[in-house]
Amino acid sequence: MGKIYSSISELAGHTPLLELKGYERELKLQARILAKLEFYNPNQNVKDRIAVHMIEEAERSGRLKKGDTIVDTTSGNTGIGLAAVAASKGYRCRIYMQAGVSSERTKSIEVFGGEVVDQGSIPEVVEAVAAAQGDYFAGVKALVEKVLVKEEHLVFLNQSGNPDNPRTHELTTGPEIWEDTDGEVDYFVAGVGTGGTITGVGRFLKEKKPEIKIIGVQPGPRETEGQPMPKAEEITGIHKYAGVPKEWVPKVLDTSVIDERMDISEEDSVRTARRLALTDGICVGKSSGTALYAATLLAARPENRGKTFVVLLPDSGLRYFSDGLFA
Ligand code: PMP
Numbered sequence: 001m002g003k004i005y006s007s008i009s010e011l012a013g014h015t016p017l018l019e020l021k022g023y024e025r026e027l028k029l030q031a032r033i034l035a036k037l038e039f040y041n042p043n044q045n046v047k048d049r050i051a052v053h054m055i056e057e058a059e060r061s062g063r064l065k066k067g068d069t070i071v072d073t074t075s076g077n078t079g080i081g082l083a084a085v086a087a088s089k090g091y092r093c094r095i096y097m098q099a100g101v102s103s104e105r106t107k108s109i110e111v112f113g114g115e116v117v118d119q120g121s122i123p124e125v126v127e128a129v130a131a132a133q134g135d136y137f138a139g140v141k142a143l144v145e146k147v148l149v150k151e152e153h154l155v156f157l158n159q160s161g162n163p164d165n166p167r168t169h170e171l172t173t174g175p176e177i178w179e180d181t182d183g184e185v186d187y188f189v190a191g192v193g194t195g196g197t198i199t200g201v202g203r204f205l206k207e208k209k210p211e212i213k214i215i216g217v218q219p220g221p222r223e224t225e226g227q228p229m230p231k232a233e234e235i236t237g238i239h240k241y242a243g244v245p246k247e248w249v250p251k252v253l254d255t256s257v258i259d260e261r262m263d264i265s266e267e268d269s270v271r272t273a274r275r276l277a278l279t280d281g282i283c284v285g286k287s288s289g290t291a292l293y294a295a296t297l298l299a300a301r302p303e304n305r306g307k308t309f310v311v312l313l314p315d316s317g318l319r320y321f322s323d324g325l326f327a
Contacts, residue, residue, distance in 0.1 A: 007088050007089075008042045008048075008084060008085065008088050009052045009056070009085060009088065009089075011041070011042040011048075012041055012042060012048040012049045012051070012052045012081075012172075013041070013048075013049050013172040013173070013176065014040075014176065015036060015037050015038050015040040015041060015176070016036075016037050016040060016180075017034045017035065017036055017037075017177070017180045017181065017310065018034065018035050018037055018280070018282070019032055019033065019034050019035075020033045020034075020035050020276065020279070020280050020282075020292075021280070022279035022280040022281075023275070023276055023279040023280055023292075025279075026275070026279050027296060027300075029296070029299045029300065030299070030304075030305040030306065031299035031304050031305060031306060031307045031308070031309060032307070032308045032309065033292070033295055033296070033299060033309050033311060034181065034185075034308065034309065034310045034311070035282065035292070035310075035311055035313050036173070036176075036177060036310055036311065036312045036313060037282070037313055038312065038313055038314050038315060039284065039313070039315055039316035041081075042084065043077075043080045043081050043084050043108070044315060044316040044318065044319070045077040045080065045081070045285075045314055045315035045316065045319075046077070046173075046197060046312065046314040046315065047074075047077040047078040047080070047081040047314075048081040048084070048085075049081075049168045049169065049172055049173065050078065050081070050159060050164070050165045050168045050169075050196060051078060051081030051082045051084070051085045052081070052085055052168075053164050053165075053167065053168040053171070053172075054082075054157045054159065054162055054164045054165065054168070055070065055082070055085050055086070055089065055091075055157070057164045058155060058157065063155060064091070064155045066090070066091075067153060068091060068092075068153045068154070068155045069091065069092040069093065069094055069153060069154050069155070070082055070086045070091050070092070070093045070094070070155055070157060071093075071094045071095075071096070071148065071154050071155065071156045071157065072095060072096070072156065072157045072158065072159055073095075073096040073097075073098070073119065073140050073143065073158075073159075073160075074095055074096075074097065074098070074159065075097070075098045075101050075105075075193070075236055075237050076097065076098075076101045076102070076105030076106075076108075076109075076236065076237075076319075077105070077237060077314070077315055078159050079093075079095035079097065079105070079109045079114065079116070080105065080108045080109055080112075082095065082114070082157065083095065083108075083109045083110075083111075083112035083113065083114030084112045086112070086113075086114065087112040087113050087114075092113075092115075093109075093112070093113070093114040093115070094114065094115040094116075094117060094154070095109050095114055095115070095116050095117070096117050096118075096119050096122075096125075096143060097116055097117065097118055097119060098119055098136075099118065099119065099120045100234065100236075101236055102236070102319055102320055102322050102323045103322050104318075104319040104320075104321070104322060105319060108319070119139060119143070122143065122147060124142045124143070124146040124147055125139040125142050125143050125147070126139075127142070128141065128142035128146075129142075132247070135245065135247055135248055136239075136248065137160070137247055137248065137250075138247070140158075140160070144156060159194050159196065159252075160194045160250040160251060160252060161250070161251040161252060162252065163252060165194055165196035165200075165252050166195070166196045166197075166199035166200035166203070166252050166254070167200060168196065168200060169196060169197050169199070169200025169201045169204070170200040170201070170203050170204045171200075173197065173200065173201050173204075173312070174200060174201040174202075174203070174204025174205055175204060177201065177205065177310050178204070178205065178208055181308065181310065183208065183209060184308055185205070185209070185212060185308050185309075185310050186212065186213065186304075186307040186308050186309065187212070187213045187214075187215060187295070187298060187304075187307060187308070187309040187310070188201055188202065188205055188212065188213070188214050188215065188309075188310050188312075189215040189217060189262075189291050189294050189295040189298070189309060189310070189311045189312070190215075190216070190217065190291055190311070190312040190314075191217045191218070191235075191237065191238040191287045191290050191291045191312075191314065192216045192217065192218055192238055192239065192241050192253065193237045193238045193239060193250075193287075194250045194252055194253065195216075195241065195249075195250050195252055195253025195254070195255075196252050196253075197312060197314075198214065198216050198253070198257065198258060199252060199253055199254040199257060201214075201312070202214040202254070202257030202258065203254070203257055206257060213259045213260065214257050214258050214259050215258070215259065215260050215261075215262060215294060215295075215298065216241065216242075216255070216258040216260075216261050216262070217238070217261075217262045217263075217264055217290055217291050217294040218232070218238060218239065218240045218241055218242060218261065218262075218263055218264075219232040219233045219234070219235040219238055219239070219240060219263070219264065219265075219266065219269075219290065220232075220233055220263040220264055220265040220266070220268075221233065221263065221265060222263035223243055223263075228243075229242070229243030229244055233265060233266040234266060235266055235269055235286050235287050235290055236285070236286060236287060236320075236323075237285075237287045237314060237315070238287045238290060241253055241255065242255075242261050262294040262297065262298075264290045264293050264294050266286070268289070268290075268293045269286050269287070269289035269290040269293060270286060270289060270325060271289070271293075272289035272290075272292050272293040272296070273285065273286055273288060273289030273292075273317060273325060273326075274289075274325075274326060276288075276289070276292060277317065277326070282313075283316060283317035283318060283326075284313045284314075284315065284316060284317050285313075285314065285315040285316060285317050285319065285320050285325070286320060286323075286325055287314055287315070288313035288314055288315065288317075291311050291312060291313065291314075292311050292313065294311075295309045295311040
């Protein structure tokens with residue numbers, strides 16, 4: 001029979017590129033902005049890709065077996081993808097969530113039978129983070145070494161340290177962009193969380209076209225020369241990777257693929273996500289606004305006239321209604 005899929009794992013990826021004609025027109029941009037619409041994934045975000053690949057690689061290596069519980073730490077999207085794929089393959093799933101993410105995310109994990117644990121409710125994690133001046137990864141280390149060790153049959157996928165995360169993007173997202181643009185792409189712009197997306201796509205595209213520019217976007221504000229990096233504004237899914245202690249930089253992020261860093265404010269991110277809904281009928285989350293605003297600033301530079309930008313928009317805006325993103 002024609003084209004019938006047999007599991008949600010087969011539905012991850014193959015997302016469309018859309019030229020944001022309305023947005024380009026409204027802002028009088030002299031460059032093309034192509035949006036990689038990751039809300040076309042089965043759970044409406046980019047993390048479905050790594051959920052499938054990390055789980056299937058763990059199965060292949062024999063690390064993940066029937067009866068195991070899949071575990072990870074996340075600000076939400078990875079947890080949704082993992083819980084869904086776990087459900088479809090018959091595993092249990094437990095997600096340790098960061099504070100301050102929208103209630104839609106917790107609910108979405110629970111819909112798939114996933115268990116959600118607030119990282120802030122675990123004294124070992126809270127103490128470790130406080131002792132390390134807010135270092136998130138100190139909390140993850142305490143979680144693994146002091147909490148998860150007490151149980152058997154847990155498989156910690158560790159998206160921030162798992163090479164299968166960037167590898168997913170090197171195998172899927174990068175090649176899709178290359179094929180859909182016929183190689184006519186000058187810039188790739190993406191927000192940085194774990195760094196899996198920028199590292200994998202960056203590696204693939206640079207291999208194909210060394211002169212391409214890879215832009216890593218982090219939450220503002222930007223530091224002033226000679227001053228320490230200020231605390232990052234809250235933009236779900238992305239974090240500061242530059243100007244922070246090196247322990248805070250995720251292991252999977254390869255900063256050598258990044259040509260330029262942009263620091264974008266929460267206000268500009270929100271304004272851009274709202275604008276895009278009105279110019280092109282596309283409803284995306286806050287970090288999509290962040291990446292798109294960064295691309296907009298670059299596209300407005302005179303030397304970038306006529307250039308083609310691919311901007312990765314990680315998720316749907318529908319999971320941000322309770323956050324007031326579109327209030
Ligand atoms: N935006 C959102 C909404 C996300 O959930 C994530 C993943 N944390 C990102 C951006 C960044 O993606 P990556 O982890 O691949 O850097």
